[in-house]
Amino acid sequence: MKWYLPNYEPFIGAHYCLWYRGDWTNSRVHGSRTEYTPIRGSYQSSDEKVIREHVEEAKGHGINVFVCSWMPPEKGRRKVTPLEVSPWNAVEPNYEDENLAKLVDIAEELQDFYVVVILEWNRLREEFMEDTTYALYREDTKGIGINGKPLPYPALTRSATLTRSGTLSTVHLKKQSPF
Amino acid sequence: MIPLRKSLEHFRDSVTWICKETEEFFKLLVKSIKDEIGIEPYFMGLQPPRNPLDMLKCGVHPRYVRSGLDGFFDYCFADIRVGSDYKKLQPSLYASLRSRALEEAKHNEWFVGLMVNAGWDDRYIVPHGRKISELVPRSPLRLHSCLIEVLKLNPDGIFVCSYNEWWENSGIESTIEFGDTYLKIVKYYVEKYKNVKLSELL
Numbered sequence: 001m002k003w004y005l006p007n008y009e010p011f012i013g014a015h016y017c018l019w020y021r022g023d024w025t026n027s028r029v030h031g032s033r034t035e036y037t038p039i040r041g042s043y044q045s046s047d048e049k050v051i052r053e054h055v056e057e058a059k060g061h062g063i064n065v066f067v068c069s070w071m072p073p074e075k076g077r078r079k080v081t082p083l084e085v086s087p088w089n090a091v092e093p094n095y096e097d098e099n100l101a102k103l104v105d106i107a108e109e110l111q112d113f114y115v116v117v118i119l120e121w122n123r124l125r126e127e128f129m130e131d132t133t134y135a136l137y138r139e140d141t142k143g144i145g146i147n148g149k150p151l152p153y154p155a156l157t158r159s160a161t162l163t164r165s166g167t168l169s170t171v172h173l174k175k176q177s178p179f
Numbered sequence: 180m181i182p183l184r185k186s187l188e189h190f191r192d193s194v195t196w197i198c199k200e201t202e203e204f205f206k207l208l209v210k211s212i213k214d215e216i217g218i219e220p221y222f223m224g225l226q227p228p229r230n231p232l233d234m235l236k237c238g239v240h241p242r243y244v245r246s247g248l249d250g251f252f253d254y255c256f257a258d259i260r261v262g263s264d265y266k267k268l269q270p271s272l273y274a275s276l277r278s279r280a281l282e283e284a285k286h287n288e289w290f291v292g293l294m295v296n297a298g299w300d301d302r303y304i305v306p307h308g309r310k311i312s313e314l315v316p317r318s319p320l321r322l323h324s325c326l327i328e329v330l331k332l333n334p335d336g337i338f339v340c341s342y343n344e345w346w347e348n349s350g351i352e353s354t355i356e357f358g359d360t361y362l363k364i365v366k367y368y369v370e371k372y373k374n375v376k377l378s379e380l381l
Binding site for chain 2: 009011012013016020034035036037039054057062063
């Protein structure tokens, strides 16, 4: 018995960040937050053209899953470092969530590309339940959905860890024989 | 009240994940999701070891899966030779743990995905308290060696960390300085990996 994605491809995932806002500078450090310069410059994660280019570039190099760090709406305000430079400390608490919606739509459109979510900092089962429910019934929670529709099956389902930090990740895989 | 919540209310006040009720919790959760929307999800653990023994405590240990999970991702972001989490763990022991995890996984039909990266250096966002010895310089050679080690073990999946985590200098996305060098490396090894997987299907 082997594990495959719905298209019978093996899982080749890459961690994908949805939090960039066009300003990659940090005056408290070295002026820049990165040592290298992406060819797309200091892009915004909300830019659909950039997302599309990312998916196409990844697909063209054998990657078939983007594994996204993600905060549910409103939790994006959380401060996790003393310097408040954490990407989680978003000015717009729904920014990552809205960008995830765009990514899921583009992945679905380009086909054979999947999206998996890592939900950080969930310590309580109560939160886990809320966020699982949210991800599966997007339109039912806090008025925010992916273009007013539930997450497309099978792009996103839930999984969880039992680690101390309570990280939650999601993946959908087929566990079945292809014959 | 969302229907899914009703059957799980018993668990709402639990503050820890690892406990005797975990397996029951996941069973109920899967059943609820399946009943409500027809999806039967697989639950994967993401395993960031905080110390060398976590591989044994969480990753390899069967309780991880007995607790209701279908498998886990290895999430070792730092090099085992230099990372603070792995300073005490010799590469040979780490490879042995990974190998043991995969053996157990195959025997029990669990999913195990292994992580590779091109480097890790988050001093640009966490300028305080980070020692040079804890960081892994981003380099094509690093990515090469990680992929070779992972392919030897033939895992169920590969997890590249990361595509565009620029603030930790681990991204493989095209850059002005390196072009698509890192992506080409991934493509080279992924094609080999997919060919192996394809041969398993035939």
